[in-house]
Amino acid sequence: MTDYEDITYEVDGPAAVVTINRPARYNAFRGKTVEELIKAFRSAWADDTVQAIILTGAGEKAFCTGGDVKQRAETGDYGPTESGMFEIGNLHKLIRDVPKPVIAAVNGIAVGGGHVLHVLCDLTIASETAKFGQAGPRVGSFDAGFGSAFLARVVGEKRAREIWYLCRQYDAVTAERWGLVNWVVPADRLLDEAKAVAAEIAEKSPTTLRFLKQSFNADTDHQAGLSNLAMSALDLFTHSPEGLEGATAFAEKRKPEFNKYVNA
Ligand SMILES: CC(C)(COP(=O)(O)OP(=O)(O)OC[C@H]1O[C@@H](n2cnc3c(N)ncnc32)[C@H](O)[C@@H]1OP(=O)(O)O)[C@@H](O)C(=O)NCCC(=O)NCCSC(=O)c1cc(O)c2ccccc2c1O
Numbered sequence: 001m002t003d004y005e006d007i008t009y010e011v012d013g014p015a016a017v018v019t020i021n022r023p024a025r026y027n028a029f030r031g032k033t034v035e036e037l038i039k040a041f042r043s044a045w046a047d048d049t050v051q052a053i054i055l056t057g058a059g060e061k062a063f064c065t066g067g068d069v070k071q072r073a074e075t076g077d078y079g080p081t082e083s084g085m086f087e088i089g090n091l092h093k094l095i096r097d098v099p100k101p102v103i104a105a106v107n108g109i110a111v112g113g114g115h116v117l118h119v120l121c122d123l124t125i126a127s128e129t130a131k132f133g134q135a136g137p138r139v140g141s142f143d144a145g146f147g148s149a150f151l152a153r154v155v156g157e158k159r160a161r162e163i164w165y166l167c168r169q170y171d172a173v174t175a176e177r178w179g180l181v182n183w184v185v186p187a188d189r190l191l192d193e194a195k196a197v198a199a200e201i202a203e204k205s206p207t208t209l210r211f212l213k214q215s216f217n218a219d220t221d222h223q224a225g226l227s228n229l230a231m232s233a234l235d236l237f238t239h240s241p242e243g244l245e246g247a248t249a250f251a252e253k254r255k256p257e258f259n260k261y262v263n264a
Contacts, residue, residue: 002043006033008058009040014051014202015195016044023059026109028068031081034088041091045098051206052198053098055121056105056191057114063104063130066112069139073251076239088113089231092146093224095120096217099210101201105194106130107187111169112139116147119154122213124180125194126172127187132180133169140246140256141238145227150220155180 002009006029008019018040020027029037044050057063067088071079078086095102095117104110104118106126112135118124126132136142142164152160155178162168172184185193201209237243242261249256 002039004036007036007040011050015054015198016050017054019056019058020064021058025068026062026065027057028065030068030071031078031086034091035081038087038091038094041094041098051202052100053102054105054194057107060108062108063106063110064114064117065109066114069247069250072247089227092120099213103194103197105190107190111135116143119151120146123182126181126184127190128172128184129187130172131169132175134164135167138167139250140243145230146223149223149226
């Protein structure tokens with residue numbers, strides 16, 4: 001058994017249920033959270049009884065609101081980790097590479113890096129109360145890798161650009177209409193529904209599903225290189241005065257002042 005602080009992990013029949021458990025911060029992730037998510041996904045990969053993985057968030061408010069902006073405002077980074085690295089890019093790749101379907105059960109707000117997580121999952125089931133969107137340009141961050149390129153594959157270029165440029169929030173019905181989620185269910189049915197889908201998956205040939213997942217991924221695997229480049233750029237940007245202004249303004253509950261950074 002691994003002791004987790006920021007997540008919970010349980011195996012229920014054929015499903016591994018991975019829950020981000022930081023409700024006081026709307027399940028925002030810090031470096032430690034990402035490290036624990038990687039451990040959990042690797043456990044689910046290695047466990048032959050697990051045939052599908054469910055990713056969800058604790059509480060009723062949020063699925064995941066991305067990077068912990070308060071932590072970033074405090075320390076300029078996403079906090080200490082065992083490896084000394086902030087491994088969000090590796091988590092993105094792992095969700096794609098684990099050869100079992102990953103189902104996002106979106107129980108509330110999925111914004112920023114939390115939105116990217118559900119986009120990368122094979123299927124998304126949303127509760128009627130779920131909300132979707134990106135927040136980076138509001139708080140001094142961006143995902144120029146899977147978070148934008150793969151999103152455009154899912155919803156199309158126009159919608160992807162709208163989602164990123166305007167930072168609006170969209171309800172579950174709109175998300176379903178756009179093909180961003182597979183099903184919408186009442187909040188109290190969400191986890192049961194995700195587990196029922198996992199059971200349905202478990203009736204299928206695991207090897208065919210493995211090959212199918214790898215086949216779907218192969219078409220967009222070049223985006224992993226883009227993701228490496230994007231994470232390096234983001235690391236530089238988040239330490240810049242413009243990047244820090246976004247996080248500081250969020251923590252201070254005020255509007256960011258980005259005007260002075262407009263390029264001539
Ligand atoms: C999500 C919200 C729109 C919800 O608004 P609402 O008004 O309903 O609730 P509150 O704002 O009052 O939030 C309740 C409570 O939770 C705290 N909280 C919420 N989100 C975060 C967060 N992301 N980090 C830390 N804390 C959070 C909030 O402060 C409140 O606490 P109180 O103590 O004050 O009660 C709204 O909360 C919101 O806009 N949240 C921020 C969303 C956001 O900007 N996310 C980060 C985007 S950047 C990112 O995700 C990111 C991802 C990466 O992969 C990176 C990789 C490498 C470098 C950087 C990366 C990166 O920045």
